[in-house]
């Protein structure tokens with residue numbers, strides 16, 4: 001038996017977040033939900049199936065394995081591998097009709113020679129590095145890439161994409177520069193008479209904050225899962241948390257004034273208090289940096305985490321609350337957003353993305369709809 005710690009994944013919240021995001025873009029703009037890394041820890045297939053029935057263009061992924069799982073589950077929508085590919089993936093990419101984003105000339109040459117050798121056609125997107133300094137062809141390499149594409153008509157350029165380093169700040173210099181470079185690359189293609197079907201730049205933050213990034217395809221991840229990539233007050237729509245992490249109290253005890261709890265101890269009871277122990281810890285993805293900083297929700301109250309996060313135990317101050325073993329506690333999310341991922345992440349010195357991915361890894365999930 002495992003300790004009682006589980007995730008509740010609210011698929012209607014996922015649907016509603018997608019609808020609300022759609023309300024921010026023109027109806028002709030396609031949606032490419034990003035469901036890499038086990039749909040940010042929410043569970044790849046249930047998330048994919050739910051979104052597939054809501055009118056989307058396709059899925060954005062990073063791993064070939066996950067693409068394979070979608071296909072094996074019968075999902076036939078387009079899949080774009082947003083971070084490129086490795087050479088050994090090519091036979092599967094061909095067999096499963098997956099669309100790779102090509103992130104450098106090396107990959108483009110690999111794809112070209114594989115397609116010639118096997119006599120297969122491929123659709124691809126070119127990923128440009130417009131200033132993030134991560135994956136992508138430099139704008140200067142675009143012409144060389146076009147040359148290779150023109151010599152290889154079995155390669156079909158379906159899209160041109162780039163990624164923003166600082167999408168949550170649309171007015172920042174780097175964001176303006178990236179948008180300008182992207183627009184110039186599009187112009188360069190037009191002059192050459194090349195017109196791919198898609199141009200795309202927007203992640204969640206750009207989708208929410210800056211219409212000029214929408215082009216005709218958007219790639220939201222985080223916002224679909226109900227967390228805000230930017231200040232909630234800057235967001236014209238309300239997002240609902242999809243992931244709620246819950247656990248049952250394992251044991252409750254009284255601490256005397258001056259008594260410590262846990263390793264160190266890094267917490268000492270200032271006066272007599274009651275502490276509830278919950279069988280969750282950093283082994284479950286509950287970050288150790290939440291030691292003395294985390295919080296949870298039980299009996300309609302927010303309760304502070306006290307002491308160090310251990311491998312499989314955390315403690316909460318439940319003084320004055322009628323808490324007993326077996327009582328349910330919300331560690332993240334909640335129907336009324338009792339434990340906001342943004343706030344917990346900031347207390348842990350990280351971002352909601354990391355909390356979702358870590359808590360979602362290997363945890364038991366229950367799907368609600």
Ligand SMILES: *Cc1c(COP(=O)(O)O)cnc(C)c1O
Nearest residue numbers: 034082163203204219220221222
């Ligand atoms: C992960 C990813 C996204 C999604 O970003 P969010 O901030 O979660 O919306 C979009 N585009 C690319 C290329 C990505 O890798």
